[in-house]
Amino acid sequence: MKNIFLIFLTSLFFTDANAQSKIDTSQFKQSAKFIDKLLESNVDSSYSFIKQNLFAAKKQKYAYGYAKSNLQLARYYTLKGENDSSLLVTPIAIKYARISKDTALIINSYLFDARSLSSASKFNKAIEQCMQAQRFSENTQNYKLSVKVYHDLGYVYSNIGLHQQAINYYRKGLFISKQKEDTFNIANISGRIGGEFHYLNMFDSSLINNLNGLKHFKLIHHKRGIGATLVNLASTYKSLKQIDKAIETINQALIIRTELGDEYAITILKNNLVECYYDKKEYQYALTLAKDAELRCLKQNELQLIDQNYNNQFEIYQKLGNYQMACKYADMSLQLKDSIYQSTNLKGLNELQAKYESDKKEKEISLLQIEKKSAEEKSDADKKRRNLILISVITIAFLITIFAFILFKKFTESTRQKTIIQSQKQIVDEKNKEIIDSINYALTIQKAIIPSLEELQQDVKEAFVFFKPKDIVSGDFYWNTRVNDYLYFVVADCTGHGVPGAFMSLMAISYLSEIINEKKVLNTHEILNLLREKVILSLNKSSGSKGKRDGMDMVIIRINLKTLQLQFSGANNSIYILRGNQLEELKGNKMPVGLYTENTTDFTSLEMPLFANDKVIAFTDGLPDQFGGPKGKKFLYKRLENIICENCDLNLANLQEAISTSFETWKLNNEQVDDVTVLGIKI
Numbered sequence: 001m002k003n004i005f006l007i008f009l010t011s012l013f014f015t016d017a018n019a020q021s022k023i024d025t026s027q028f029k030q031s032a033k034f035i036d037k038l039l040e041s042n043v044d045s046s047y048s049f050i051k052q053n054l055f056a057a058k059k060q061k062y063a064y065g066y067a068k069s070n071l072q073l074a075r076y077y078t079l080k081g082e083n084d085s086s087l088l089v090t091p092i093a094i095k096y097a098r099i100s101k102d103t104a105l106i107i108n109s110y111l112f113d114a115r116s117l118s119s120a121s122k123f124n125k126a127i128e129q130c131m132q133a134q135r136f137s138e139n140t141q142n143y144k145l146s147v148k149v150y151h152d153l154g155y156v157y158s159n160i161g162l163h164q165q166a167i168n169y170y171r172k173g174l175f176i177s178k179q180k181e182d183t184f185n186i187a188n189i190s191g192r193i194g195g196e197f198h199y200l201n202m203f204d205s206s207l208i209n210n211l212n213g214l215k216h217f218k219l220i221h222h223k224r225g226i227g228a229t230l231v232n233l234a235s236t237y238k239s240l241k242q243i244d245k246a247i248e249t250i251n252q253a254l255i256i257r258t259e260l261g262d263e264y265a266i267t268i269l270k271n272n273l274v275e276c277y278y279d280k281k282e283y284q285y286a287l288t289l290a291k292d293a294e295l296r297c298l299k300q301n302e303l304q305l306i307d308q309n310y311n312n313q314f315e316i317y318q319k320l321g322n323y324q325m326a327c328k329y330a331d332m333s334l335q336l337k338d339s340i341y342q343s344t345n346l347k348g349l350n351e352l353q354a355k356y357e358s359d360k361k362e363k364e365i366s367l368l369q370i371e372k373k374s375a376e377e378k379s380d381a382d383k384k385r386r387n388l389i390l391i392s393v394i395t396i397a398f399l400i401t402i403f404a405f406i407l408f409k410k411f412t413e414s415t416r417q418k419t420i421i422q423s424q425k426q427i428v429d430e431k432n433k434e435i436i437d438s439i440n441y442a443l444t445i446q447k448a449i450i451p452s453l454e455e456l457q458q459d460v461k462e463a464f465v466f467f468k469p470k471d472i473v474s475g476d477f478y479w480n481t482r483v484n485d486y487l488y489f490v491v492a493d494c495t496g497h498g499v500p501g502a503f504m505s506l507m508a509i510s511y512l513s514e515i516i517n518e519k520k521v522l523n524t525h526e527i528l529n530l531l532r533e534k535v536i537l538s539l540n541k542s543s544g545s546k547g548k549r550d551g552m553d554m555v556i557i558r559i560n561l562k563t564l565q566l567q568f569s570g571a572n573n574s575i576y577i578l579r580g581n582q583l584e585e586l587k588g589n590k591m592p593v594g595l596y597t598e599n600t601t602d603f604t605s606l607e608m609p610l611f612a613n614d615k616v617i618a619f620t621d622g623l624p625d626q627f628g629g630p631k632g633k634k635f636l637y638k639r640l641e642n643i644i645c646e647n648c649d650l651n652l653a654n655l656q657e658a659i660s661t662s663f664e665t666w667k668l669n670n671e672q673v674d675d676v677t678v679l680g681i682k683i
Helices: 002-013 025-041 043-059 063-079 083-100 103-119 123-137 143-160 163-179 183-199 203-219 223-239 243-260 263-279 283-300 303-320 323-345 347-376 380-449 498-518 524-539 637-646 652-667
Strands: 462-468 476-483 486-494 551-560 565-571 574-579 582-587 606-609 615-619 676-682
Touching: 025 043, 025 063, 025 223, 043 063, 063 083, 063 103, 063 263, 083 103, 103 123, 103 143, 123 143, 143 163, 143 183, 163 183, 163 652, 183 203, 183 223, 203 223, 203 652, 223 243, 223 263, 243 263, 263 283, 263 303, 283 303, 303 323, 380 476, 380 498, 462 476, 462 652, 476 498, 476 676, 486 498, 486 615, 486 676, 498 524, 498 551, 524 551, 524 565, 551 574, 551 615, 565 574, 565 582, 574 637, 582 637, 637 652, 652 676
Parallel strands: none
Antiparallel strands: 462 676, 476 486, 486 551, 551 565, 565 606, 574 582, 574 615, 615 676
16 A cells, blocks of 8 residues: 555656646757767766756656656666666666656666666566567557567577577567668667577578678668677687687777777677687686676676686686686686576566565554454444354355355366366377377488488589478478489479378379489470379379379479580479579479369470579479568569579578578468478589
8 A cells, every 4th residue: 555655646746747847858858869879979978968867857857857867877887887786777767657658768668677687697577577568569650669679589588598589589670670671770680680690600690690780880880880790790700710800800899899988898898809819829818808807797797798707717727727716717607607597597486475475464464453443343333243244254154155065066077077088188199199100200201202402412513402391291392313414303392281292292202213213214394294194193093083183283403414404394383593693484384293174285394504603493382372571461482583683692501591581581470371492503
């Protein structure tokens, strides 16, 4: 009751109504924007302005201004490496932001609190604050707030060490930012994704994303963003064993961060510089840098940075032969890890315990008040009231007894039914397990038959395959073989997906191997004609298959390794030839390989010469038919063509990454509609 009264008083003194405030709100907001710019460019000079605004807002009881100033003060403390101070201020910002009812300010306050909590390794509470922000963002049309929620959720999951989940959240924010052509957020999130790929040891992907972020930050001349991206790039160069390049990049970042007065980023860079000189085997100099970094880490009070520093010193002392100091820092690191673990896993229990104790105390107070009142009640009216209560209690007890009896009977019946249901469920679970085990075994067989990437690359410069089944096993398949100087590639989409499609794919691969490798049928159109005969014969063995449209759509490509002459035949599918930045489509016949209700003719073939570095790309319709995007529409072939052309200068591994990223970003939370296969080779 006391807390409710305090909140009521606060809401009287702090409102966001301009009519009740003497402060010039327009002038205040201009001042706040100026402070935001100072926090980006010169942290130290912002402090006095923040304090002035904080005092003015408090004096004039201006809730929005008081919340905004406290949020800026929290950011100042974070940039100066004083995370503990930031954690004391952000709850005040949240409180008065909610009083002001400004949705954007509420969301930003919750998110900044989440980031500060995450830096202090209080991950459970950090995620809880992010979710609060997400609830408010659902009621706003401001896309930047949605992007920021996804960004900060990614930041928290990254700090926990769940880097794939972090990438998923970052990609959601990047998708919205690209739609809105928001250069800052494209730059910022690209750099974040680059950092996550680094944690996953995917250094090429890390380098691509970081360079993309740096390019966009330079477009808008964003000094802090350039500095942050240089931090990520330095780590990537170090992991790629380009130590001198990493040191050069760190020093560039240090210059920018020192100009900005960003102690937190400087601390990260100092730790990273220690590791670079350790890799160069300059152990004594690395130790000197580590001691300087240790003081900064302790002042920053971010447990992850302190642990990194302790590990660095442990390894340096080992190399210097000082095993006593090495053991000391190893022990300090272990103790710190225990602290982080307990903070992460016991937080929820502590909150429940605190709530329990609070509720218990309130009940005890209520009981004491009732007892005191009962002792003072001595009048006849009180006696009558007690008698009435007694009668009521007896009546209620009687009714409870009746209801208890009824409930007991229902419980007995429910228990019997539950036993039957559990028995039936056990039978269903066992059958389901047998089915899943069988499907997994079928997957093992399918994987054994479908060629590996190494097999695809044997006779060409490069190859890639983006293969994503809808279910455990796939109705799509790809296959290759070589006969003398002829190299064959097949990409096919069988009727259906899952188990039926997988059986069809295994049958097709068996027939293809017989036709090409054993019977030596070498022309692509003749191969398709003969394959169609075999598929129809097999399907018509069952009378129930007559009249159906079962079979497969496919392309078959033959390359003469001596002359580089390409021969192509297709059943309902096409292929792309990418030469430089020019994309050409070769179309197949409009009929499948299999049962078909319309008139069928012989398949035909197309021929054309290939040149060195040409890229041949084959695909099924799973990717173009995928629903997603902001309006739930199909991906379409045009979007696939644009991706191929935009990434024409990249190697095939990076082209695969671009296709995979575009697919996942487009699909988001939508169900995958079909098996997806895209195969590419470079001549």
